[in-house]
Amino acid sequence: MLKDDLGRLQSDLMAAISGAGDMAALEVVRVRALGKKGEVTGLMKTLGNLGPDERKTAGQALNTLKDALAAAIEARKASLAEADLEARLATERVDVSLPARPDEIGRIHPISQTIEEMVAIFGEMGFTVAEGPDIEDDFHNFTALNIPPDHPARQEHDTFYLPEDAAGSRPVLRTHTSPVQIRTMQAVKPPIRIIVPGRTFRADSDATHSPMFHQVEGLVIDKTTHMGHLKGTLIEFCRAYFDIDDLPVRFRTSYFPFTEPSAELDIGCSRAGGKLTIGAGGDWLEILGCGMVHPRVLENCGIDPDVYQGFAFGMGIERAAMLKYGIPDLRTFYDSDLRWLRHYGFLPFELPNLVRGL
Numbered sequence: 001m002l003k004d005d006l007g008r009l010q011s012d013l014m015a016a017i018s019g020a021g022d023m024a025a026l027e028v029v030r031v032r033a034l035g036k037k038g039e040v041t042g043l044m045k046t047l048g049n050l051g052p053d054e055r056k057t058a059g060q061a062l063n064t065l066k067d068a069l070a071a072a073i074e075a076r077k078a079s080l081a082e083a084d085l086e087a088r089l090a091t092e093r094v095d096v097s098l099p100a101r102p103d104e105i106g107r108i109h110p111i112s113q114t115i116e117e118m119v120a121i122f123g124e125m126g127f128t129v130a131e132g133p134d135i136e137d138d139f140h141n142f143t144a145l146n147i148p149p150d151h152p153a154r155q156e157h158d159t160f161y162l163p164e165d166a167a168g169s170r171p172v173l174r175t176h177t178s179p180v181q182i183r184t185m186q187a188v189k190p191p192i193r194i195i196v197p198g199r200t201f202r203a204d205s206d207a208t209h210s211p212m213f214h215q216v217e218g219l220v221i222d223k224t225t226h227m228g229h230l231k232g233t234l235i236e237f238c239r240a241y242f243d244i245d246d247l248p249v250r251f252r253t254s255y256f257p258f259t260e261p262s263a264e265l266d267i268g269c270s271r272a273g274g275k276l277t278i279g280a281g282g283d284w285l286e287i288l289g290c291g292m293v294h295p296r297v298l299e300n301c302g303i304d305p306d307v308y309q310g311f312a313f314g315m316g317i318e319r320a321a322m323l324k325y326g327i328p329d330l331r332t333f334y335d336s337d338l339r340w341l342r343h344y345g346f347l348p349f350e351l352p353n354l355v356r357g358l
């Protein structure tokens, strides 16, 4: 084995390595040189035929060659991978600075927008958002809320019942967001300050009722919470939501099984000329139900009514959106009509914010 032969073999293989245009070609060269039947491997096998001195020099020379080839193959592999990545980055390039096409921007649905606005207002007051399941059991939707089995409120709720479960009871589609009051009071210790926006269901359908609609519930529980807090919170909410500083507000006595005393909140409006306008106008419009949480409801959740008390409220989100944005028909909310959405929807980058205005 001549030194010259090795030198030639080395320069041949090195040229083949640097000439390999992709990973597959490089692999062919590697097998040709260092594979089981490769040229260098073949030479290694001939070492046994040599005398001891010769074998030593030739062995060293072959090992040096083998290492040099292996290093060159690794280096070529790395540069091919890098070139590959560069090529992909070049073809998959996205120009993030391109302007958006305004006529193709999606719109935020008025329901989502209204929820965001309510979350912004109550969030500023220190409320957090809680959620619960759409499918409820009788206990959370009714019984724990002090609505016993024979209570007329059960009929008024036009409940959708689901088939009996294994335990023999019938789950319901929640008829209001109030069961999340129960779930929250069972799960966390007071003080509690939550709002609960979410879907609700009643078997009722006409221009002002939909079998699926949305409510937002509110619940505050603490040791010294009183009716003054209820009034202050809700008056502040109405004025912020409708963005009318002197919006007239009145509390009218009402009845709910889960609150005592209970009230409904009316806001001022005008119906002059058959047109409804929110604001000081001599007329009134009901907007939400509220009250001090009934001691029995607290007890049902394991909260001592001699230590804790609080208030709750519930309001319809569609109705609040219709009043604020002049949307005349409830059913259009769920038609998925793009023209309607373009007209009544909101731009996605204009998130409601109290400082900038809602």
Ligand code: DAH
Binding pocket: 175, 176, 177, 178, 217, 218, 256, 258, 259, 288, 289, 290, 291, 311, 312, 313, 314, 315
């Ligand atoms: N759950 C009531 C409904 O669906 C609304 C409501 C009224 C909720 C008074 C409350 C409340 O939390 O205090 O009609």
